[in-house]
Amino acid sequence: MFTSSLILASLFFSTITTVKAHGYVQDVVIGTTHYTGYLPYSDPYYYPAPPARIIRKIPGNGPVTDVSLIDIQCNGYSGGGQVGSAPAPIFATVAAGSQVHLNWTTWPASHAGPVITYMARAPSDITKWNPGTAAVWFKVDQSGKTADGKWAATDLLTASNSIYTFTIPATLKAGQYIIRHEIIALHSAYVYPGAQFYPSCLQVQVTGTGTKLPTSFVSFPGAYTPSTPGVVWDLYTANKTGAYPIPGPAV
Ligand SMILES: *[C@@H]1O[C@H](CO)[C@@H](O)[C@H](O)[C@H]1NC(C)=O
Ligand SMILES: *[C@@H]1O[C@H](CO)[C@@H](O)[C@H](O)[C@H]1NC(C)=O
Numbered sequence: 001m002f003t004s005s006l007i008l009a010s011l012f013f014s015t016i017t018t019v020k021a022h023g024y025v026q027d028v029v030i031g032t033t034h035y036t037g038y039l040p041y042s043d044p045y046y047y048p049a050p051p052a053r054i055i056r057k058i059p060g061n062g063p064v065t066d067v068s069l070i071d072i073q074c075n076g077y078s079g080g081g082q083v084g085s086a087p088a089p090i091f092a093t094v095a096a097g098s099q100v101h102l103n104w105t106t107w108p109a110s111h112a113g114p115v116i117t118y119m120a121r122a123p124s125d126i127t128k129w130n131p132g133t134a135a136v137w138f139k140v141d142q143s144g145k146t147a148d149g150k151w152a153a154t155d156l157l158t159a160s161n162s163i164y165t166f167t168i169p170a171t172l173k174a175g176q177y178i179i180r181h182e183i184i185a186l187h188s189a190y191v192y193p194g195a196q197f198y199p200s201c202l203q204v205q206v207t208g209t210g211t212k213l214p215t216s217f218v219s220f221p222g223a224y225t226p227s228t229p230g231v232v233w234d235l236y237t238a239n240k241t242g243a244y245p246i247p248g249p250a251v
């Protein structure tokens, strides 16, 4: 049962706002454990306190399009003295080498593009840590356009019931990490700004006996610029001709 009550007004609000397409991660499955995602159209309306989530707060189902803003990191708000998304109060536990399943809301067919996942190791308590503009992120997984023309989003995502699965690197050093998981929708990416970034930041504790960490890192903002290959991409012409260069560093 819920420990706090949802006020009725939110039902009205969500009816209006979910008419727009786009989306976010609504559920995370690790082993047999489900972690409900941050639900932007109901979580803010619980009284007296919102439910504890492992995903950092997002403003809604819409995208970030300015790659220079701190918003590109976790889809949190910039401004107001904030250095990024508000940390979430809890984290999931996941063994190195195991799978994380990310359950997206139904993804619009028009929003073709890659699915990309980064991680960043927290130097201290993850429920208080904000990376700011530090270069702490490394890419752990990516999926763009297959040789036969299928996009990670929407073709493959829809074929797997809106679940994207990636594996925590098996030798990764134990500790607390933010997983930054995103879809980039390319339907308006023929010009900059145009590509739509939908990042989500999950907090996890990685367990195991691994000792490895990468040696090169990127920052958000920083990893993507208007001239990064794949940030500008004409889905309607370039789409037909060739491979899509997934933005950001190598995995
Ligand atoms: C994804 O999450 C939604 C909302 O919680 C749920 O209804 C749906 O069954 C989940 N999908 C899968 C494949 O688990
Ligand atoms: C891009 O290519 C894929 C695969 O060929 C196709 O399904 C999709 O409709 C194309 N998108 C556009 C906008 O042409």
Ligand SMILES: [Cu+2]
Binding pocket: 021, 022, 108, 111, 196
């Ligand atoms: Cu959209």
